[in-house]
Amino acid sequence: MTDQLFTQPHLADRHRQQTDPVLQLSAINVSFEGFRALTDLSLEIGVGELRCVIGPNGAGKTTLMDVITGKTRPNSGKVFYDQDTDLTRLSPVEIARAGIGRKFQKPTVFEALSVFENLEIALKTEKSVWASLRARLDGEQQDRINEVLKLLRLGSERDRLAGRLSHGQKQFLEIGMLLVQEPHLLLLDEPAAGMTDAETDYTAELFRQLAGKHSLMVVEHDMGFVETIADRVTVLHQGQVLAEGSLREVQANEQVIDVYLGR
Numbered sequence: 001m002t003d004q005l006f007t008q009p010h011l012a013d014r015h016r017q018q019t020d021p022v023l024q025l026s027a028i029n030v031s032f033e034g035f036r037a038l039t040d041l042s043l044e045i046g047v048g049e050l051r052c053v054i055g056p057n058g059a060g061k062t063t064l065m066d067v068i069t070g071k072t073r074p075n076s077g078k079v080f081y082d083q084d085t086d087l088t089r090l091s092p093v094e095i096a097r098a099g100i101g102r103k104f105q106k107p108t109v110f111e112a113l114s115v116f117e118n119l120e121i122a123l124k125t126e127k128s129v130w131a132s133l134r135a136r137l138d139g140e141q142q143d144r145i146n147e148v149l150k151l152l153r154l155g156s157e158r159d160r161l162a163g164r165l166s167h168g169q170k171q172f173l174e175i176g177m178l179l180v181q182e183p184h185l186l187l188l189d190e191p192a193a194g195m196t197d198a199e200t201d202y203t204a205e206l207f208r209q210l211a212g213k214h215s216l217m218v219v220e221h222d223m224g225f226v227e228t229i230a231d232r233v234t235v236l237h238q239g240q241v242l243a244e245g246s247l248r249e250v251q252a253n254e255q256v257i258d259v260y261l262g263r
């Protein structure tokens with residue numbers, strides 16, 4: 001059942017190829033008071049692709065995610081989602097509703113609520129926290145939450161206060177809060193940071209399962225983790241795409257070795 005809801009392609013995607021873009025950024029420029037955070041950045045992510053974005057501190061990875069989610073407006077350039085939705089014209093809330101979910105590095109769960117309640121609130125985004133908890137879930141919504149609990153190995157924690165979870169479990173819960181909304185594109189900022197080795201391994205397995213149904217863009221510094229998950233890797237440096245390809249290809253790139261990986 002879990003397989004059907006969260007890991008099988010959307011019906012709408014059945015005629016699409018991985019080469020069809022779910023996200024297209026072209027010639028993006030972002031300046032902060034004269035400082036160029038992104039310069040002529042172009043990037044395409046395919047339907048169902050799992051893309052890793054790596055690069056040194058200050059390379060522009062967070063700014064890139066901010067542009068996609070509408071938090072930062074580019075000074076110039078185009079951002080198209082699902083081929084014809086111009087994200088630069090939408091608010092962050094409209095972008096989230098259009099199916100783009102973002103997970104920040106630090107987990108932001110409601111610590112005083114149970115695991116189940118956190119997922120319930122995430123599912124009923126149009127209501128306030130308390131209205132969400134009062135509104136009854138329909139059968140389909142209950143199934144969705146139960147499947148997410150199973151997928152994220154949080155089934156036995158469903159009634160536990162989120163504040164009592166381990167750091168890794170909070171990370172999983174936050175991923176679950178995105179998944180109940182059935183996003184098309186997931187943006188994940190250093191999802192494995194602070195996780196145990198076993199949790200990191202499961203995160204890798206989970207992402208490989210989710211790719212195909214969802215498109216994923218993962219910003220990550222842990223090269224071991226990147227190696228286990230990535231289809232393609234984009235290397236950012238000083239707000240530009242320095243290299244793109246398989247991990248093996250970018251690891252062999254002389255410029256990437258110079259600015260990021262080291263010799």
Ligand SMILES: Nc1ncnc2c1ncn2[C@@H]1O[C@H](COP(=O)(O)OP(=O)(O)OP(=O)(O)O)[C@@H](O)[C@H]1O
Pocket residue numbers: 032035036037055056057058059060061062063064
């Ligand atoms: N609001 C802002 N005002 C001024 N400068 C900013 C702002 N946001 C980001 N920057 C600058 O833009 C550059 C790119 O920052 P960004 O956070 O996107 O990099 P990053 O690749 O995510 O780095 P890290 O790996 O450290 O998170 C940095 O030099 C940063 O100082």
